[in-house]
Amino acid sequence: MLTVLALLALGISIGYLIKNREKICKCFPPLVIFAVYILLFLLGASVGGNKTVICNLYSLGLKALILTLGGISGSVFVSMIVYKLFFKGNK
Amino acid sequence: MTKSLVISLFFALGILAGILDLLPGFFMDNDFSTYALYFLMFLVGVEIGADKNALNAIKKFNLKILAIPLSVVIGTLAGAAAVSPLLSGISLRESLAVGAGFGYYSLSSVFISKISGETLGVIALISNISREIITLLFAPLLVKYFGKLAPIASGGATAMDTTLPVITRFSGKDYAVIAVFSGLLLTLLVPFLVTIILKA
Incomplete structure (x- = not known):
């Protein structure tokens, strides 16, 4: 590190x-x-x-996508609050 | 987009080589990929240092602009934590680490597979590539429904390079500097956060 x-x-x-x-x-x-x-x-x-990874590639992909959607939704939601508080109307 | 496709192709070729057991032991040697990672980190540093947009973004810095990368960190980690119970076999800590890639798939997947093994590394790779692709595809909708910061948040670390063109186009040029700043800060945070989350 x-x-x-x-x-x-x-x-x-x-x-x-x-x-x-x-x-x-x-x-x-x-x-x-x-x-x-x-x-x-x-x-x-x-x-x-x-072999463990290769045999489970489909379920790993699904888990990955769920995590992506969780992360994007969370960050977009918080950014919407920040936008309304600090940016809208200022620019 | 093309770049991430080519990268996926290299990943797929690697998988094929691995399945067919084509590579000599030298390439599979752990030290080799560690040195390649060191080399990449150095190069990423040079790119950031030489990036005039990044420097300008920092010069225009005021406290308000810090709220954006911060909201991406908080929102992403909260979102990853929220979906974590749906994922069997993946701990909360591991979900958070995958989220902390912020779309920076090359670095986060290599770090995560070194610390937690290949299974989680593959999840990190697919998850973070998807983050970039979803941002590229849905930027106009994100702006329409969630405001001009939404594609910057969704793009995460990629807001400074690969997703910057769509952000500039749909949020406006005013937001390009913000996007570069946010992406830069998140890029720098990825190795730290991933390591801290998995090891602390």
Whole structure:
């Protein structure tokens, strides 16, 4: 966890320093996507090797969707209150 | 949208490789994916640091704007807790951790599968990808019925990048800065909240 935090902070400082050097900046988004591809491929591979997960993929997907709907509804509901309290009419 | 489709494709290819047992042990080595995760965190940092929109969003910062990411955190966790009893075999803590991905599926699913195992990791992946897709598809309806902050709330961490175009289009340009700020803060929160929820 500490390593992750340190790397994130290091990245932000380096990003801040190079933000006006567009040629260097342009290299990073493709690298991020590449890293995400590798990680998700590896996650897939460990999932594929796990028979419990593979046999229950449908029910896992259903549970995931229920959680998504719960999270979205909750956050949208609270944001509606915040909108009515602070934003409506001000903008 | 295209990006999340391609990512799902890589995930599907990974599953196939896993089922067919195609990968040499080196790739399945846990350290390898840990280093890949470190690499990703560093790159995410560079992107945030170099993002001029993000910096402007923070400069325009006032206390009112903080209410938005805060309401996303509270609302999401409350919503995930509320549906948790419907889900057999998933504890309240695990439901909260999946919710705390705030749509940031790549990072949250990897973190969660490292801490709690692949089953919950897969749920986190599907759940958080759905959050992005639902926001992209339903942004106009969300604005119509729940106000201009609704797609920013629904998009969670993705409000700063993938769902920003639909937010700008349907909530208006005034809300783009708010969306970037909220998404940025939630993005930074994901690794912390997920770890704290699962380990504390």
